[in-house]
Amino acid sequence: MISYQECLDLSGLDEEMVRVIAERECLSDIVAAELGFTLSQSTEGMRRLRRLIRDDLRKAAFRGDLERSLRLNRALARLNAIRRDGRVAIPRAV
Secondary structure, three states, X not given: OXXXXXXXXXXXXXXXXXXXXXXXXXXXXXXXXXXXXXXXXXXXHHHHHHHHHHHHHHHXXXXXXXXXXXHHHHHHHHHHHEOOOOOEOOOOOO
């Protein structure tokens, strides 16, 4: 049997991203990790993931939840660093 941590590792996403998917789609964390992996395999799926995180970021900011806003902002930055092939895009030194 595969553990949640193994599924999370295979998805290429972090816990905050998976938590956003789970809450939004009313899924368990392990199913959300699988959905996140599936979405991350296409350009449209990546757009959807970004939209989910941005929507939750706006809601947290509106509620004044600074801690959640910061976590979501970091999650969005990490998601933006992931290329379609699943590898992290490393910024070039200038």
